[in-house]
Amino acid sequence: MSIDGPRGAVVLAGGRSTRMGRDKATLPWGPAGGTLLGHVVRVLLDVVDDVVVVARSGQPLPELPADVRFAYDDVEDEGPLRGLLAGLRATRASSVYASGCDTPWLRRAFVEALFDAQPDDGIAIAASEGFAHPLAAVYPADAVDDVASLLAAGRRRPIDLLERRTTVRVDEAVLRTVDPELASLDNLNDATAFEAAHTRHVLPDVRIELFERARQLAGRPHGWVSGATARAALAAAVRRWPALAPSVIASDGTPARTYGVSLGGRTFVRDLDAPLADGDALVLVDALSGG
Amino acid sequence: MTTPGTTPRGGWHGRRRLVDLTTGATHDEPIALETLRAFVGGVGLGARLLLEHAPEGVDPLAPEAPVIVALSPLVGTPLTTSAKLAVVAKSPLTRGITDALASDRFAIELKHAGLDALVVQGAAPRWSVLVVDGPTTRLEDAQDLVGLSALDAEQRLRDRHGEGFRFFGIGVAGEHRVPYATISGDGRHAGRGGLGAVFGAKRLKGILARGDAATPLFDRERVVALAKDLSRRSLGEATAKYRTLGTVANVALLDRLGALPTRNFREGSFESASDVSGEAFHAEPAPKVRKHCAACTIGCEHLFADKQGRRVRLEYEGIFALGPLCGVSDRDVILAAAAACDDLGLDVISAGGTIAFAMECREQGLLPDAPTFGDGQGLLDLLPRIARRADPLGDLLAAGSREAARRIGPPAQRFACHVKGLELPGYEPRALQAMALGLAVGARGADHNRSGAYEVDLSAASDRLTADAGKAVAAVRTEDKAALLDSLIVCKFLRAAFDDLEQEAAAMLEAVTGEPFTPDELAEAAARIVTTKRMFNLREGLTAADDTLPDRFLEEPLEGGSVAGARLTREGLGAMVAAYYAARGWDEAGRVPPARARALGLSDLPQHPYPWASA
Numbered sequence: 042m043s044i045d046g047p048r049g050a051v052v053l054a055g056g057r058s059t060r061m062g063r064d065k066a067t068l069p070w071g072p073a074g075g076t077l078l079g080h081v082v083r084v085l086l087d088v089v090d091d092v093v094v095v096a097r098s099g100q101p102l103p104e105l106p107a108d109v110r111f112a113y114d115d116v117e118d119e120g121p122l123r124g125l126l127a128g129l130r131a132t133r134a135s136s137v138y139a140s141g142c143d144t145p146w147l148r149r150a151f152v153e154a155l156f157d158a159q160p161d162d163g164i165a166i167a168a169s170e171g172f173a174h175p176l177a178a179v180y181p182a183d184a185v186d187d188v189a190s191l192l193a194a195g196r197r198r199p200i201d202l203l204e205r206r207t208t209v210r211v212d213e214a215v216l217r218t219v220d221p222e223l224a225s226l227d228n229l230n231d232a233t234a235f236e237a238a239h240t241r242h243v244l245p246d247v248r249i250e251l252f253e254r255a256r257q258l259a260g261r262p263h264g265w266v267s268g269a270t271a272r273a274a275l276a277a278a279v280r281r282w283p284a285l286a287p288s289v290i291a292s293d294g295t296p297a298r299t300y301g302v303s304l305g306g307r308t309f310v311r312d313l314d315a316p317l318a319d320g321d322a323l324v325l326v327d328a329l330s331g332g
Numbered sequence: 333m334t335t336p337g338t339t340p341r342g343g344w345h346g347r348r349r350l351v352d353l354t355t356g357a358t359h360d361e362p363i364a365l366e367t368l369r370a371f372v373g374g375v376g377l378g379a380r381l382l383l384e385h386a387p388e389g390v391d392p393l394a395p396e397a398p399v400i401v402a403l404s405p406l407v408g409t410p411l412t413t414s415a416k417l418a419v420v421a422k423s424p425l426t427r428g429i430t431d432a433l434a435s436d437r438f439a440i441e442l443k444h445a446g447l448d449a450l451v452v453q454g455a456a457p458r459w460s461v462l463v464v465d466g467p468t469t470r471l472e473d474a475q476d477l478v479g480l481s482a483l484d485a486e487q488r489l490r491d492r493h494g495e496g497f498r499f500f501g502i503g504v505a506g507e508h509r510v511p512y513a514t515i516s517g518d519g520r521h522a523g524r525g526g527l528g529a530v531f532g533a534k535r536l537k538g539i540l541a542r543g544d545a546a547t548p549l550f551d552r553e554r555v556v557a558l559a560k561d562l563s564r565r566s567l568g569e570a571t572a573k574y575r576t577l578g579t580v581a582n583v584a585l586l587d588r589l590g591a592l593p594t595r596n597f598r599e600g601s602f603e604s605a606s607d608v609s610g611e612a613f614h615a616e617p618a619p620k621v622r623k624h625c626a627a628c629t630i631g632c633e634h635l636f637a638d639k640q641g642r643r644v645r646l647e648y649e650g651i652f653a654l655g656p657l658c659g660v661s662d663r664d665v666i667l668a669a670a671a672a673c674d675d676l677g678l679d680v681i682s683a684g685g686t687i688a689f690a691m692e693c694r695e696q697g698l699l700p701d702a703p704t705f706g707d708g709q710g711l712l713d714l715l716p717r718i719a720r721r722a723d724p725l726g727d728l729l730a731a732g733s734r735e736a737a738r739r740i741g742p743p744a745q746r747f748a749c750h751v752k753g754l755e756l757p758g759y760e761p762r763a764l765q766a767m768a769l770g771l772a773v774g775a776r777g778a779d780h781n782r783s784g785a786y787e788v789d790l791s792a793a794s795d796r797l798t799a800d801a802g803k804a805v806a807a808v809r810t811e812d813k814a815a816l817l818d819s820l821i822v823c824k825f826l827r828a829a830f831d832d833l834e835q836e837a838a839a840m841l842e843a844v845t846g847e848p849f850t851p852d853e854l855a856e857a858a859a860r861i862v863t864t865k866r867m868f869n870l871r872e873g874l875t876a877a878d879d880t881l882p883d884r885f886l887e888e889p890l891e892g893g894s895v896a897g898a899r900l901t902r903e904g905l906g907a908m909v910a911a912y913y914a915a916r917g918w919d920e921a922g923r924v925p926p927a928r929a930r931a932l933g934l935s936d937l938p939q940h941p942y943p944w945a946s947a
């Protein structure tokens with residue numbers, strides 16, 4: 042069950058980054074001139090309608106996409122719950138994914154899966170090795186009052202919020218169906234981790250676009266999966282939306298008899314085992330789309 | 333294994349009825365079993381009979397021009413989707429052959445009148461309805477039906493004659509001989525090529541049929557078993573899209589692929605596609621209704637409520653032609669326009685295509701009175717004016733885009749998007765280049781029901797943005813498949829339910845008719861049918877020069893959408909057409925060499941120097 046209505050994200054960028062020794066928000070990442078914050082925001086913009094970046098007032102921030110909005114901690118250095126409050130106050134969405142700005146491998150499917158798991162009026166939070174991750178969680182926008190009252194009571198631990206709302210803990214096994222390496226939960230805390238991060242390769246995020254009958258079966262027009270090749274991505278799609286098998290995709294990722302797979306709505310994929318790039322779109326096409 | 337008979341033992345009656353509307357005379361003639369075997373029924377039989385009955389070079393609207401209603405051996409059997417008929421004539425829009433299918437109980441009644449085909453020639457002295465009542469046929473005055481929609485005329489005739497009769501007739505557009513007028517029964521239209529105008533020129537409001545000669549079945553038990561199995565498969569996943577969404581679901585996909593013709597084929601994607609998508613129509617709160625053609629288990633027809641609460645039948649082609657093609661994004665306008673086309677008896681594709689042409693002419697200063705792109709009210713106002721030829725603009729556009737462009741003058745010709753005079757369906761040729769070939773060579777003009785070459789484009793089998801000669805074989809295959817389905821006749825929406833169409837068709841025909849059929853024979857029959865239509869066109873003066881696309885598609889890059897900039901060159905299309913002729917066994921001018929005619933069993937027809945035959 043998930044809440045209907047616009048999906049948003051709140052990215053907390055106002056931390057002091059003490060262990061990193063420099064501001065995480067402006068760490069260089071990706072293509073020349075890119076930053077870690079910019080990368081996280083772009084990933085989120087692929088899966089939500091509204092992104093709010095929460096910063097300290099006066100904090101230098103990198104250039105970000107024009108549709109990103111900003112909010113500022115009214116009391117600084119009080120931790121993530123205070124940042125979440127600012128973000129929830131600013132959002133135009135009905136529920137938001139909360140993230141730090143130091144998650145270089147945040148997978149789009151991971152974010153979508155948490156939205157999908159969100160109970161009515163409640164929270165969906167990633168859980169691994171016995172820990173819940175408040176900055177890998179989806180909150181209803183109207184939790185703003187709960188956050189405010191917790192802070193007023195001097196309670197600053199985000200985890201306390203979970204007592205106030207119905208909460209679904211999405212465990213590791215489920216998360217690995219959308220993010221096999223659980224890379225979304227890995228963040229960068231210090232300079233050593235940052236240096237090492239450059240040599241890590243994660244599976245590309247692939248957008249699956251569904252039309253006609255496939256859209257109906259999956260109950261959505263598109264969604265993200267992780268997969269190195271079209272076959273792997275399609276197999277991941279079946280794991281996410283089992284109703285696609287077998288009439289659209291076989292469980293091993295082979296398209297059904299009359300289906301083809303178009304890369305980005307242009308050419309059709311001939312070699313299902315050829316490598317894909319991060320952000321590629323696979324459009325599932327029924328060749329009998331006529332009449 | 334059955335052995336060949338000498339007269340029909342099932343399926344066919346072996347009889348055609350010839351009607352001369354001028355004199356009112358009718359008589360029945362046999363159709364040789366050999367002919368029925370060779371052409372099966374439907375469009376195949378209709379094409380063969382047209383070749384025989386149409387005087388060479390006849391004006392399609394002259395009394396001598398025949399219009400043929402051809403049935404198939406499966407009509408009246410329990411096989412799902414088989415209650416269909418083909419109407420075949422020389423088209424007033426293309427001046428080549430046109431054949432259109434419709435599904436209706438009318439097909440069963442006509443078949444039960446003991447006929448495989450009705451061949452109507454002449455012109456009635458006054459507006460009439462042809463009444464086929466079993467073995468008897470008569471003309472009835474229909475002056476009181478003039479000006480009515482086919483549906484209203486049908487209702488009035490049912491009130492008069494009782495429920496046993498079924499009607500197939502024309503609306504206002506047919507009465508005014510609009511060369512893209514339809515004929516319909518129970519709201520289902522034989523849509524393309526202006527067959528309604530042929531009826532209109534004969535002052536034939538329609539045909540009323542009733543019969544009680546049940547279709548003879550050679551092996552009833554086997555037919556029932558096959559029918560049960562086919563019905564079961566018709567309810568499976570292969571047809572689920574049609575049952576649950578209908579063809580309206582194509583809008584979003586074709587838009588995503590840059591293949592949704594927009595603003596008179598200038599662009600391949602519509603900025604408001606999501607407003608006019610099938611999903612958007614389905615999401616409307618007003619209740620929707622699903623309908624079935626007679627004898628169909630699938631039921632692909634989705635009726636949507638318009639503002640007046642009327643139920644409107646809507647297909648992809650209606651949305652594309654009356655929406656994006658005209659730049660119209662208002663769902664209510666599209667529904668109202670589709671309802672108006674149905675009511676007036678206008679082919680939605682040609683109506684939308686001709687109005688989109690006029691809109692572009694307006695933009696270019698060539699037609700100041702025409703509406704602009706996006707002017708939904710202007711589009712709605714035009715439809716009845718076209719159908720009634722009510723004023724100079726309505727009369728001009730009633731001629732179809734090719735003829736209207738000719739009358740306006742050369743600058744307008746660039747904007748007339750047709751093949752052989754028939755407006756293009758909703759498949760952008762530059763984005764679907766196997767389909768470009770299918771559209772260019774189609775005997776009845778640009779058409780998506782006689783060529784399914786888009787299936788090749790929508791697969792990894794070939795690159796849809798390249799005009800390579802390798803596409804020809806695939807184009808031939810899909811065209812042959814369509815020819816077989818349209819001659820059997822079973823619905824194309826059933827095609828995915830067949831594992832091996834020829835094999836299963838052979839089994840069905842054998843059980844129904846008692847005649848032995850092999851899959852190879854049926855594959856050959858399909859090729860024979862396509863070649864016969866070709867021969868008719870060549871005889872009527874069409875040439876290889878007609879197997880092309882308008883300059884727009886060969887000179888302008890596609891704008892907008894995922895394949896913006898896609899180009900189709902004249903040379904590329906030419907090479908595909910040449911390869912297509914070769915794959916068909918025709919010569920480089922698209923004529924039929926004697927050896928090919930012989931191989932297809934057509935050597936009884938005139939040979940060289942006849943226009944269709946090469947030396």
Ligand code: SF4
Binds near residue numbers: 574625629630824825
């Ligand atoms: S599938 Fe649709 S078009 Fe075909 S016979 Fe059935 S209702 Fe008619």
